[in-house]
Amino acid sequence: MVLLLKSLKDLSPENHRNEVVVPAYTCYSVASSIIKAGLKIRICDIDDETLSYNIDQLNGIPFDNVLCILTANLYGLPNQLTDLEKIAEKHNVYLVDDAAQSINSKYEGRYAGTFGIAGIYSLDKGKNITSIDGGIIITRSRDLSDIIDERYRELDSPTFRDNAVTAVKILIYYFLLNPYFYWLPANLPFLKLGKTIYDDKYPVKKYSSMLASIALLQLSRIDSITSSRVDNGLWYDTNLSQNTMVKKIAVLENVSPAYLRYPIRILDRKKRDSLVERYKKYGLTISYPNSLDKLNEIAEHVVGIEECHVAGKVARQLITLPTHIFVKEKDRLTLCNIINSLSE
Ligand SMILES: Cc1ncc(COP(=O)(O)O)c(C=O)c1O
Numbered sequence: 043m044v045l046l047l048k049s050l051k052d053l054s055p056e057n058h059r060n061e062v063v064v065p066a067y068t069c070y071s072v073a074s075s076i077i078k079a080g081l082k083i084r085i086c087d088i089d090d091e092t093l094s095y096n097i098d099q100l101n102g103i104p105f106d107n108v109l110c111i112l113t114a115n116l117y118g119l120p121n122q123l124t125d126l127e128k129i130a131e132k133h134n135v136y137l138v139d140d141a142a143q144s145i146n147s148k149y150e151g152r153y154a155g156t157f158g159i160a161g162i163y164s165l166d167k168g169k170n171i172t173s174i175d176g177g178i179i180i181t182r183s184r185d186l187s188d189i190i191d192e193r194y195r196e197l198d199s200p201t202f203r204d205n206a207v208t209a210v211k212i213l214i215y216y217f218l219l220n221p222y223f224y225w226l227p228a229n230l231p232f233l234k235l236g237k238t239i240y241d242d243k244y245p246v247k248k249y250s251s252m253l254a255s256i257a258l259l260q261l262s263r264i265d266s267i268t269s270s271r272v273d274n275g276l277w278y279d280t281n282l283s284q285n286t287m288v289k290k291i292a293v294l295e296n297v298s299p300a301y302l303r304y305p306i307r308i309l310d311r312k313k314r315d316s317l318v319e320r321y322k323k324y325g326l327t328i329s330y331p332n333s334l335d336k337l338n339e340i341a342e343h344v345v346g347i348e349e350c351h352v353a354g355k356v357a358r359q360l361i362t363l364p365t366h367i368f369v370k371e372k373d374r375l376t377l378c379n380i381i382n383s384l385s386e
Contacts, residue, residue: 043075066353115144118300147300171260275301325364
């Protein structure tokens with residue numbers, strides 16, 4: 043994301059454009075990447091039903107200094123991407139389609155990540171395909187791709203030690219992904235599992251060919267990897283009930299979701315927190331604990347702060363359920379029973 047945003051800044055013919063518009067509920071590393079790229083963050087609230095942008099608030103933003111609008115496509119659920127493409131076009135700014143969590147999902151028949159001028163996919167932990175580190179940038183612009191290539195060549199390469207450490211992490215990760223072993227990391231507080239902490243200390247380096255070969259291997263099986271996530275996500279969607287305590291996230295029309303995880307809202311924060319505390323051993327987690335407008339670490343880089351009531355509420359209510367290939371019928375049944383038994 044840092045590389046892409048810096049390259050986009052180079053591409054822009056208008057030097058004063060230094061703001062990146064982000065949905066108020068997204069991954070903290072999106073915010074830190076914008077700051078690392080030397081740009082400013084403009085935050086916009088999200089929609090109460092879909093977690094996608096609040097389109098009215100987005101349309102009301104002053105676009106004079108905006109370089110690009112970022113999508114979020116959280117949990118494998120694409121945002122309203124064609125609308126966002128139109129808004130970006132109307133205001134003469136770039137759209138960057140952040141499909142870090144949405145590889146292989148589609149909106150109106152097009153893959154998330156392919157909207158706007160460029161998109162990214164993350165290969166980090168917990169993603170549909172993962173090499174623990176790294177990511178993919180795609181772009182339809184030859185000029186942008188040339189700038190990215192040039193900037194990429196200037197990055198440091200990972201050292202042998204970097205690669206060795208990552209290889210060990212990959213082995214541990216696959217071992218711990220099995221629900222049978224969830225109790226183990228859940229009881230190791232130093233792993234800070236399920237906790238999102240703001241971090242801007244990560245290096246921006248070249249991707250190693252060793253990791254690329256691991257990611258490519260998975261990429262060749264992406265449909266089958268995604269299909270188990272989709273099966274589990276759809277199963278939760280059918281079997282979880284909504285009531286005054288539980289609210290589902292609406293999937294937009296014409297979406298093929300990839301369900302990286304299954305998000306759902308527990309409307310009472312205390313109940314949400316105690317649920318997660320009791321059942322984190324089953325892979326139940328909260329997502330981002332704050333909306334970006336409430337994240338102190340980034341405050342000095344934020345411009346034109348808007349009230350983001352919905353994002354704040356979602357941060358207090360959301361939980362996510364695991365959907366990966368090792369989640370068995372009895373695991374999802376257990377989670378479903380726990381949530382369905384919540385009463386007022
Ligand atoms: C929406 C979103 N964008 C960007 C990123 C950053 O990806 P990475 O972790 O590969 O740096 C993430 C990571 O989870 C994400 O969820």
